[in-house]
Amino acid sequence: MGKxxxxxxxxxxxxxxxxxxxxxxxxxxxxxxxxxGLSKSGLFAHFGSREELQIAAIDxxxxxxxxxxxxxxxxxxxxxxxxxxxxxxxxxxxxxxGLAHGCPLHAAAIEFDDRPGPVREHLVARYEILQRNLERxxxxxxxxxxxxxxxxxGQYAFAALGIVFAYYHAARLLRRPDAADRARAAFDxxxxxxxAPAA
Amino acid sequence: MGKxxxxxxxxxxxxxxxxxxxxxxxxxxxxxxxxxGLSKSGLFAHFGSREELQIAAIDxxxxxxxxxxxxxxxxxxxxxxxxxxxxxxxxxxxxxxGLAHGCPLHAAAIEFDDRPGPVREHLVARYEILQRNLERxxxxxxxxxxxxxxxxxGQYAFAALGIVFAYYHAARLLRRPDAADRARAAFDxxxxxxxAPAA
Numbered sequence: 001m002g003k004x005x006x007x008x009x010x011x012x013x014x015x016x017x018x019x020x021x022x023x024x025x026x027x028x029x030x031x032x033x034x035x036x037g038l039s040k041s042g043l044f045a046h047f048g049s050r051e052e053l054q055i056a057a058i059d060x061x062x063x064x065x066x067x068x069x070x071x072x073x074x075x076x077x078x079x080x081x082x083x084x085x086x087x088x089x090x091x092x093x094x095x096x097x098g099l100a101h102g103c104p105l106h107a108a109a110i111e112f113d114d115r116p117g118p119v120r121e122h123l124v125a126r127y128e129i130l131q132r133n134l135e136r137x138x139x140x141x142x143x144x145x146x147x148x149x150x151x152x153x154g155q156y157a158f159a160a161l162g163i164v165f166a167y168y169h170a171a172r173l174l175r176r177p178d179a180a181d182r183a184r185a186a187f188d189x190x191x192x193x194x195x196a197p198a199a
Numbered sequence: 200m201g202k203x204x205x206x207x208x209x210x211x212x213x214x215x216x217x218x219x220x221x222x223x224x225x226x227x228x229x230x231x232x233x234x235x236g237l238s239k240s241g242l243f244a245h246f247g248s249r250e251e252l253q254i255a256a257i258d259x260x261x262x263x264x265x266x267x268x269x270x271x272x273x274x275x276x277x278x279x280x281x282x283x284x285x286x287x288x289x290x291x292x293x294x295x296x297g298l299a300h301g302c303p304l305h306a307a308a309i310e311f312d313d314r315p316g317p318v319r320e321h322l323v324a325r326y327e328i329l330q331r332n333l334e335r336x337x338x339x340x341x342x343x344x345x346x347x348x349x350x351x352x353g354q355y356a357f358a359a360l361g362i363v364f365a366y367y368h369a370a371r372l373l374r375r376p377d378a379a380d381r382a383r384a385a386f387d388x389x390x391x392x393x394x395a396p397a398a
Binding site: 021022023025101102106107109110111112113114123124127128131154155158159161162163164165166167169170172173174182183185186189 | 330357362372382388
C-alpha cells in the first residue's frame with residue numbers, strides 16, 4: 001500500500017467511525033477534518049467533494065462488511081452451516097470491526113431512502129450485492145437439501161435481513177440484554193419452520 | 200380544541216412531515232419556522248427548546264401510529280384476525296397518515312440510539328409501549344388458541360417488528376415492487392410455522 005493509499009484508508013476508517021456514531025448526515029469534509037486533525041485542503045486532495053467522501057465511506061463500509069461477514073463464512077460448509085455462520089458474523093460485525101456505534105450502512109439506508117442522487121444509487125447497488133450474496137447462500141442450502149426444495153431463497157434473505165434489523169433495534173435502541181437470543185431464536189425458527197412460500 | 204392547541208397540532212403535523220423526510224436531525228426551531236412560515240419566536244412560545252420540539256414530535260408520531268394501527272385493529276376479533284389487522288395497518292400507516300417519506304419513529308430509532316438524553320429516553324418509552332401492545336395482541340391470539348399454547352408473545356413481537364423493518368427497507372430504499380408481498384409471506388410464515396421457541 002503506498003503512502004497515499006494508506007492515508008486514504010486511515011481517513012476512511014475515521015469517516016466510518018463518524019458515520020457509525022452520527023450518521024452520514026454528520027459526515028462533511030469539515031467535520032472529518034476536525035475529527036482527524038487533517039486539514040480540509042488535505043482531505044479535498046483525497047475526496048473532491050462531500051458526496052465523493054460519502055460514496056467512498058459507503059464503499060469502505062460495504063467492503064469491511066463483506067470481509068467480516070461473508071468471507072469468514074466461506075470456511076463453513078455450504079448449506080445451513082454457511083448460512084448460520086453468515087448470521088453469527090453479522091450479529092457481531094460492528095463490534096468485530098471496531099464500529100462501536102452501530103452499522104453505518106443501516107444508518108445510511110434510513111438517511112438516504114428519500115434523497116435521490118449518486119450516494120443513494122451507490123448505497124442501493126451495495127445493498128443489492130448484499131442481498132444477492134445472502135440469497136446465494138440460501139440457494140446453496142436449498143441445493144444441499146438443507147432447506148425444502150420448493151423454498152424461495154429471496155424470501156429467506158428478506159426474512160433474515162428483518163431479523164438483523166430487529167436485533168439492531170432491540171440491542172442498540174432498547175438495550176435489551178436478550179436481543180441476541182431473540183435474534184437467534186427467530187433465525188432458528190426461520191430455518192426450521194414451514195417451507196418459505198414462493199414469491 | 201382551542202386556538203392555541205389547534206396551532207400546536209398544525210405545527211406538529213409540519214414537524215412530523217419534516218422528520219419523515221429529513222429525520223429528526225433536520226428538525227430545529229429554525230428549519231421548522233422556514234417550513235411553516237411561522238416566526239421562530241412564535242414557535243418558541245409553543246416549544247421552549249429544540250429538544251422539547253423533538254419530544255413533542257415523537258409523542259405526536261406515536262399517537263398517530265396508535266390511532267392508525269392499533270385502534271382500528273380493535274374492530275377485528277381477538278386472536279389472529281386482530282394480529283393480522285395490526286400488521287396490515289402497519290404496512291400502510293405512513294401512507295394512511297400522510298407521511299410520504301417514511302416512518303419518523305423508525306428514523307428516530309436510528310438517529311437517537313447513540314445519543315443519551317431526554318429525547319432518546321422518550322423514544323425508548325414509546326417503543327416499549329408499542330412492543331407491549333404488540334405482545335398483548337399476540338398473547339390474546341395464544342389465549343384464543345390461534346397460536347400454540349407454548350408460544351412466547353415477545354418472540355412473535357420481535358419477529359413481527361423485523362418483518363416491518365425489512366419491508367421499509369425493501370419498499371423505501373430498494374423500491375422493490377414485491378416488498379409488501381414479501382412482508383406478507385414472511386408474516387404468514389411466522390403465524391403458520393412451527394411454534395415460536397420460548398425465550
